[in-house]
Amino acid sequence: MQIEAKNISFRYSDNQPWILQDVSLKIEEGERVGLIGPSGYGKSTLVKIMSGYLRPTKGEVLLDGKPLPKKGVSPVQLIYQHPEKAINPRWKMKKVLQESGMFREEVMEALGIEKDWLERYPRELSGGELQRFCVARSLFSGTHFLFADEMSTMLDVITQAQIWNLMLKEVEERRLGLLMVTHNAELAKKICTRTINLAEINKREDI
Numbered sequence: 001m002q003i004e005a006k007n008i009s010f011r012y013s014d015n016q017p018w019i020l021q022d023v024s025l026k027i028e029e030g031e032r033v034g035l036i037g038p039s040g041y042g043k044s045t046l047v048k049i050m051s052g053y054l055r056p057t058k059g060e061v062l063l064d065g066k067p068l069p070k071k072g073v074s075p076v077q078l079i080y081q082h083p084e085k086a087i088n089p090r091w092k093m094k095k096v097l098q099e100s101g102m103f104r105e106e107v108m109e110a111l112g113i114e115k116d117w118l119e120r121y122p123r124e125l126s127g128g129e130l131q132r133f134c135v136a137r138s139l140f141s142g143t144h145f146l147f148a149d150e151m152s153t154m155l156d157v158i159t160q161a162q163i164w165n166l167m168l169k170e171v172e173e174r175r176l177g178l179l180m181v182t183h184n185a186e187l188a189k190k191i192c193t194r195t196i197n198l199a200e201i202n203k204r205e206d207i
């Protein structure tokens, strides 16, 4: 499979400035791509567009040449900095995982998800604990692309390593495509097969 952002331009509303202009990129399954670039250049905006959370103002996102599916759990999964915004606050964690069909014992264990957390609501968990659920959920069987938007910046180093180890094992074994937004050049070098600098592909005039 391949995901393609084709001539994407975006602004948050008509009277706001363009964030992205004519941005194009392609990622193949099995690739691990780092998306870098200065703060405010639109990295988060681009991954939200490419995973279907935001609609581009111009251009399109294509999965094997077709628009992203509108129904069902998406083959393109986004994990971002704010796990509390990504999870339904009215559902217990068990239901959150069941909804995605993601209930693999070995994933729970590798992520250090404790059994009694499953009976809790999101507000009863810490940011790091919640993020583990977001990661678990993103690894459901229909996932082909994983987008990680600074997903580990809020976590302590041990939890970061635990999460990345599991993610990379899954990415490798299942040949998923990975796109990671990061400011951490070391981490990108360790993980990625190539990097894309948004400052080079965003044709915004003020850049």
Ligand SMILES: Nc1ncnc2c1ncn2[C@@H]1O[C@H](COP(=O)(O)OP(=O)(O)OP(=O)(O)O)[C@@H](O)[C@H]1O
Binding pocket: 012, 016, 019, 037, 038, 039, 040, 041, 042, 043, 044, 045, 046
């Ligand atoms: N909901 C929003 N409404 C209006 N402007 C927004 C919104 N979200 C982000 N922006 C603006 O869009 C621009 C790009 O933001 P974005 O978060 O995509 O950048 P980024 O490259 O990911 O930045 P960082 O590295 O700091 O996380 C910024 O100028 C930001 O202020």
